[in-house]
Amino acid sequence: MATEKNIYHIGKPLAAMDDDVLRPIEAFPTKLWWGAFGVSAALALLGVGTIIYAFIVGLGIFALNNPVGWGFMIVNFVFWVGIGHAGTLISAILYLFRQKWRTSINRAAEAMTIFAVIVAAIFPLIHVGRPWFVFWTFPYPNERGPLWANFRSPLLWDLFAIATYFSVSLIFWYMGLVPDFATLRDRFERYKAKSKIGNFLLKVKAVAYRVLALGWVGSAKTWQHYEKMVMLLSALATPLVLSVHTIVSFDFATSVIPGWHATIFPPYFVAGAIYSGFAMVLTLMIITREVFKLKEYITLKHLENMAIVILVTGMMVSFAYTTEFVMAAYSASHNEQYAFINRLKGPFAWAFWIMFTCNVVSPHFMWFKKLRTNVKALFAISIVVNIGMWFERFVIVVISLHRDYLPSSWDSYDPTWADYAVLIGSFGIFFTLFLMFIRTIPTIALAEVKADETNSQLSHH
Amino acid sequence: MLSIAEIKRGLFSYEEASRGFVAVVKSAADLLKAAEKAKEANVKSFDCYSPCPIHGMDTAMGIHRSWIPVITFLGGLLGAVLGLSYITFIDVFNWPIIYGGKPYFSWPAYVPLLFELAIYFASFFTVFAVIGLGGLWKINRKPPVEGITSDVFAIWFGDATLQKADVERILSGLSVEIKEIQ
Numbered sequence: 074m075a076t077e078k079n080i081y082h083i084g085k086p087l088a089a090m091d092d093d094v095l096r097p098i099e100a101f102p103t104k105l106w107w108g109a110f111g112v113s114a115a116l117a118l119l120g121v122g123t124i125i126y127a128f129i130v131g132l133g134i135f136a137l138n139n140p141v142g143w144g145f146m147i148v149n150f151v152f153w154v155g156i157g158h159a160g161t162l163i164s165a166i167l168y169l170f171r172q173k174w175r176t177s178i179n180r181a182a183e184a185m186t187i188f189a190v191i192v193a194a195i196f197p198l199i200h201v202g203r204p205w206f207v208f209w210t211f212p213y214p215n216e217r218g219p220l221w222a223n224f225r226s227p228l229l230w231d232l233f234a235i236a237t238y239f240s241v242s243l244i245f246w247y248m249g250l251v252p253d254f255a256t257l258r259d260r261f262e263r264y265k266a267k268s269k270i271g272n273f274l275l276k277v278k279a280v281a282y283r284v285l286a287l288g289w290v291g292s293a294k295t296w297q298h299y300e301k302m303v304m305l306l307s308a309l310a311t312p313l314v315l316s317v318h319t320i321v322s323f324d325f326a327t328s329v330i331p332g333w334h335a336t337i338f339p340p341y342f343v344a345g346a347i348y349s350g351f352a353m354v355l356t357l358m359i360i361t362r363e364v365f366k367l368k369e370y371i372t373l374k375h376l377e378n379m380a381i382v383i384l385v386t387g388m389m390v391s392f393a394y395t396t397e398f399v400m401a402a403y404s405a406s407h408n409e410q411y412a413f414i415n416r417l418k419g420p421f422a423w424a425f426w427i428m429f430t431c432n433v434v435s436p437h438f439m440w441f442k443k444l445r446t447n448v449k450a451l452f453a454i455s456i457v458v459n460i461g462m463w464f465e466r467f468v469i470v471v472i473s474l475h476r477d478y479l480p481s482s483w484d485s486y487d488p489t490w491a492d493y494a495v496l497i498g499s500f501g502i503f504f505t506l507f508l509m510f511i512r513t514i515p516t517i518a519l520a521e522v523k524a525d526e527t528n529s530q531l532s533h534h
Numbered sequence: 535m536l537s538i539a540e541i542k543r544g545l546f547s548y549e550e551a552s553r554g555f556v557a558v559v560k561s562a563a564d565l566l567k568a569a570e571k572a573k574e575a576n577v578k579s580f581d582c583y584s585p586c587p588i589h590g591m592d593t594a595m596g597i598h599r600s601w602i603p604v605i606t607f608l609g610g611l612l613g614a615v616l617g618l619s620y621i622t623f624i625d626v627f628n629w630p631i632i633y634g635g636k637p638y639f640s641w642p643a644y645v646p647l648l649f650e651l652a653i654y655f656a657s658f659f660t661v662f663a664v665i666g667l668g669g670l671w672k673i674n675r676k677p678p679v680e681g682i683t684s685d686v687f688a689i690w691f692g693d694a695t696l697q698k699a700d701v702e703r704i705l706s707g708l709s710v711e712i713k714e715i716q
Binding site for chain 2: 086087088091212218219221223224225227229230233234236237240241244245248251252255256258259260283284286287288289290291292293294295296297298299300301302305306309310312313316320323520521523524527528530531
């Protein structure tokens with residue numbers, strides 16, 4: 074087992090780790106960063122512009138129609154919430170299972186979670202049509218009756234689940250950052266003392282990191298409370314992360330629409346969320362380690378481990394797809410059976426087969442060690458998986474809605490320019506936030522990497 | 535049995551390193567040894583400083599285990615109780631409406647909400663407890679020696695009865711660099 078541990082051993086002096094990890098924050102951004110930021114920000118502007126336009130003229134610019142009342146907005150919402158699951162899974166569940174390899178990827182994965190949840194939260198806001206009334210969903214004493222929220226509705230549970238998940242992920246992430254912000258604070262304090270001319274930006278950064286570091290001095294008595302806190306927040310976040318997509322699946326499963334009304338939905342959604350989330354972490358980690366020269370910290374072994382998680386969850390998702398068909402066949406309900414035949418052969422069969430190819434076939438490439446350790450192959454598969462997972466939500470939402478009980482009410486669904494603009498824009502917002510993150514916040518949990526190095530040396534003595 | 539004084543000691547053990555002596559040691563292993571020596575010498579107030587948590591430091595320093603889990607539990611309980619009381623007030627007393635033929639007080643439907651509220655309160659209680667007990671709101675603090683947040687390991691003695699020679703005697707056998715803080 075000793076060799077197992079050494080795979081993640083970096084073997085560098087602690088101060089050198091500071092230099093490696095904090096370089097992207099202290100150096101002037103590269104052209105590559107500016108290029109990526111420019112493209113992402115442009116796409117984000119397209120998305121935000123379309124959303125503002127939708128708020129002005131109304132939801133008519135989207136392709137929603139009578140049977141398909143949930144369109145791209147709900148597809149995108151479920152997709153992004155799903156992406157937001159991997160971060161907490163890595164930081165909490167893998168922490169509880171003492172998986173050492175999580176240390177160097179958990180920070181970026183948690184950041185990804187927070188940005189994905191922010192992006193996801195935009196879509197219900199658009200979907201309600203009149204976002205300026207969205208505060209009505211909060212049960213506070215009011216002058217409208219009082220008009221309270223319905224506590225028996227899964228849509229309200231969803232609001233609570235997403236709000237709790239976002240807040241808890243945010244404080245978990247922030248508290249994890251405090252010791253690293255203290256490292257940055259002390260470094261910027263030194264730079265400020267060195268530079269004779271008053272550099273305004275340097276002063277602003279020094280003040281910002283001072284405030285964010287919360288007076289952290291590295292006392293053992295504080296570390297003791299702090300470590301207990303990390304353990305407790307992990308223990309709290311583990312059921313929380315599983316509850317979030319469970320409750321998102323309740324939005325569908327508690328309805329009576331054929332194709333939605335299924336008891337397999339909660340575990341099926343959670344497995345799908347972990348699957349797509351890990352694919353997104355893989356995409357981002359491959360980019361980060363290449364661009365910021367962090368290959369000693371995010372090694373091939375890390376990528377391989379993530380590939381194995383994708384393989385396992387991919388098979389769980391495939392199993393859920395099969396179960397859905399078997400349950401429909403066995404249900405003795407014509408509507409349920411038709412819903413699944415319509416997936417295979419209906420007008421949106423292409424979407425089903427894209428989903429099937431991407432999600433059921435592609436993870437099986439991960440059986441081969443050669444492909445698991447090939448960065449280009451991993452990058453390609455991670456993107457294919459995310460395309461597949463977007464189509465999974467499209468299949469669930471649109472195919473189930475466009476033909477339900479009454480053939481006279483059947484209709485099609487034809488996304489408009491605005492639907493596509495908001496979808497593309499959501500990626501723009503996500504990547505803009507992520508690029509700003511890697512320029513201002515340590516991408517690798519320095520204190521945790523140092524703890525692993527220091528404590529593994531202690532056990533050698 | 536637990537005494538109030540013991541709970542207080544466990545909760546409010548943190549002290550500012552504003553005076554006394556600070557000794558920089560070579561490594562995390564040396565810091566553990568230094569903490570053991572300080573404990574054995576019965577130094578009243580001392581603390582260790584490191585860039586990362588060190589396994590076994592609690593026992594080496596002889597500090598009480600953290601009370602954070604109790605605070606977390608109380609927070610979670612408070613969240614669930616407050617949530618249930620509020621929902622009951624609304625659904626049973628303030629505006630009773632029958633939804634889908636279910637009773638006014640339909641507790642199974644409240645479980646997801648109470649679960650989320652319990653986790654929300656527990657998490658925030660935990661974080662605010664750490665901020666409060668470690669005095670982390672004092673943002674203008676500085677580590678007692680430079681480099682603690684990078685790669686320096688140090689031990690601080692705040693006991694007013696100690697002189698520099700006493701600190702040297704306590705830490706004899708370790709290669710240290712002792713500084714006085716005013």
